[in-house]
Amino acid sequence: MSISLCPERSHIKLLYLRLTDSAPLVVAREQGFFARFGLQVELQRETSWATLRDKLIGGAADAAAMLAPMPLTLAQTLPQCGEKLLSGLILSCNGNAITLAESLYRKLSLPAGECDGAAVGRALAGYIHSRDDTASIRLATVYPFSSHTLQLRHWLRAAAIDPDRDLQIVVLPPEQMLDSLRRGEIDGYCVGEPWNTLAARRGIGVIATPCNRLLPAMPEKVLAVTERWHIANPTTHLALRAALLLACNWLGESDQRRDAAALLAQERYLDLSTELLLPSLADRLYRRRDAEAATNPGWHLFAHSGNELGCPTASKAMQMLELCRDFSPVSAGAEQAFRPELYQQTVEFLRCQK
Numbered sequence: 001m002s003i004s005l006c007p008e009r010s011h012i013k014l015l016y017l018r019l020t021d022s023a024p025l026v027v028a029r030e031q032g033f034f035a036r037f038g039l040q041v042e043l044q045r046e047t048s049w050a051t052l053r054d055k056l057i058g059g060a061a062d063a064a065a066m067l068a069p070m071p072l073t074l075a076q077t078l079p080q081c082g083e084k085l086l087s088g089l090i091l092s093c094n095g096n097a098i099t100l101a102e103s104l105y106r107k108l109s110l111p112a113g114e115c116d117g118a119a120v121g122r123a124l125a126g127y128i129h130s131r132d133d134t135a136s137i138r139l140a141t142v143y144p145f146s147s148h149t150l151q152l153r154h155w156l157r158a159a160a161i162d163p164d165r166d167l168q169i170v171v172l173p174p175e176q177m178l179d180s181l182r183r184g185e186i187d188g189y190c191v192g193e194p195w196n197t198l199a200a201r202r203g204i205g206v207i208a209t210p211c212n213r214l215l216p217a218m219p220e221k222v223l224a225v226t227e228r229w230h231i232a233n234p235t236t237h238l239a240l241r242a243a244l245l246l247a248c249n250w251l252g253e254s255d256q257r258r259d260a261a262a263l264l265a266q267e268r269y270l271d272l273s274t275e276l277l278l279p280s281l282a283d284r285l286y287r288r289r290d291a292e293a294a295t296n297p298g299w300h301l302f303a304h305s306g307n308e309l310g311c312p313t314a315s316k317a318m319q320m321l322e323l324c325r326d327f328s329p330v331s332a333g334a335e336q337a338f339r340p341e342l343y344q345q346t347v348e349f350l351r352c353q354k
Contacts, residue, residue, distance in 0.1 A: 005037055007236040012041045014240075015052045015064035018175055018270050020193040020277055021095040021221055021300055023260045025065055028247035030263050036246075037239035045269070048173035049143040050077075057083045057226060062233075063240060065091060068219035069320050071337040073145035076328055086230060087222035088342025089241045090310045091248060093301040094212035095220045095280070096148055097196035098155055099205040100124070100188040101181050102288075104137075117209025121159030124208075128166050137167035140189040142174050147218050150323040151211040152190040158214075164327065181205055192220070193280040193299070194272060201276065203289035210285060210296050217301060217309065219316055241346040245310060248303040257281040305347050312338035 012034075016022040025043055028034050034041045046052040049067055056064045057078075070077075071085035098117070108123035115123075128137060141149040149169070156163045163169055172180055177189045182204050189195075190211065199205030211218070223244055230237050251260055261278040264270045270277065279286055285296040303310025317335035324330050 005235055005239050005242075007038050007239050008233045009062075009236050010038055010040055012039055012063065012236070012240065013044055013061040014041050015044050015046050015055060015061045017046055017049065017052065017065075017173075019095070019195075020264065020270070020280055021092045021302075022065055022269070023251055023264055023281070023300075024091050024244050024247040024302060026263050026269050027250055027260055028243045031247065031250060033243040033246045033250075034240075037243050039236070039239055039243060041240075041243075043269070047175055049146070053077075056224065057081060057085070059226075059229075062229060062236075063223060063225045065221050066224035067143055067146045067148075068222045069145045069147060069150070069324065070143070071222065071224050072317055072321055072334045073324060073328075073330065074337075075331040075334070076145060076324075084227040084337070085224050086227050086337050086339050086342075087224050087312050088237070088339045089223040089244060089346065090219045090303055090312050090316075090343075091221040091223055091244060092303065093217045093220050093309055094210075094298055095192050095300050096151060096190055096211040097193070098152060098188065098190045098208045098211065099181070099196045099199050100208050101184070101186075101205055102203060103184075104187045105206040105208075117155065117213055118158065120208040121155055121161070125159045125161045125166075128161060138170055138186045139167060140170050140172045140177055140180065140186045140191075142171065142177075142191055144171060145324055145328070147211070147215075147220050147320070148190040148192070150320065151214050151218070153326060154323070155190075155209065155211075155214055178202075178204065194270075194276050197279050197286055198272075198276055200286050200288055200291075207285065207287040210299055212296070212298050212301075216298065219312070219320065222312060237342075238345060238349060241342065242350055245303055245305055245346055245350060248310060249305055251300075251302040252304045254282070305350055311340050311343045313340050314338060 153163045265274045284293040314335045317338040
């Protein structure tokens with residue numbers, strides 16, 4: 001039985017950043033999934049997470065592919081904001097890596113050949129603790145409350161490095177990471193693809209560890225809307241979630257990942273070569289220039305209607321909020337921004353389309 005939808009609004013503006021895991025949005029548009037449910041979607045690329053957040057809560061856009069912790073921590077970043085964010089769909093998990101400047105990596109006491117993330121962390125700890133000017137080490141993350149911040153702090157603590165005392169953590173937009181590393185303004189970063197692979201292939205950085213080896217299947221990007229918008233446009237929201245979940249299902253086929261990389265490479269989307277975008281989509285890890293590719297299963301995990309990766313549950317929210325408590329108080333009830341019933345509604349709707 002097929003159930004038709006009559007969205008309250010058909011023209012949608014959907015925000016995203018220049019990252020490989022924006023693939024579901026691009027696939028949904030290019031493969032006609034948005035159009036299938038009566039939506040005409042404009043994909044608008046932003047340069048920073050703060051700008052994307054502000055445009056969404058200010059009503060300049062309808063929805064956004066957003067960092068998973070952002071709807072949960074809006075009160076921490078904008079305490080006077082009267083708006084609430086919610087998500088009924090986790091678009092992807094994983095997708096990030098920690099990269100150190102090539103110049104810093106060469107100073108670490110590491111054996112020849114490939115080293116795992118734990119070994120690089122211990123070597124970095126030894127280097128930091130042997131210096132008096134530890135504050136001169138600067139690592140960047142993309143947003144104060146992001147999976148990147150949580151993963152970076154987790155990696156540092158596992159290596160006996162205090163992220164609040166032994167070095168500086170600064171915030172930069174993803175697109176600024178590479179140039180900042182090249183200019184020596186930062187010594188490393190945690191960012192999403194393709195900015196790690198790009199640093200490695202250009203000889204500017206060395207990937208210390210992909211983050212899926214640190215905290216596997218951590219929610220990364222979610223479809224976020226304001227609560228006010230959801231109440232006014234429930235059917236439009238369902239259509240948007242359904243189209244994006246179909247796109248995520250499409251990305252679940254490994255032989256279609258190359259096609260996805262080619263779509264993303266277009267000038268109007270990421271404007272980068274397919275060869276730079278494909279490695280992480282194909283679970284191939286190039287840690288350093290001229291290094292052989294290693295396998296990294298699950299570098300990008302996209303939602304799928306056949307499993308629970310895409311379901312934004314309270315337990316997933318609480319796990320991220322617990323990590324946030326390592327460096328900031330969190331608001332009571334913040335986990336309610338994740339709405340599993342909206343995900344289940346989407347799955348049931350798609351089941352009726354078959």
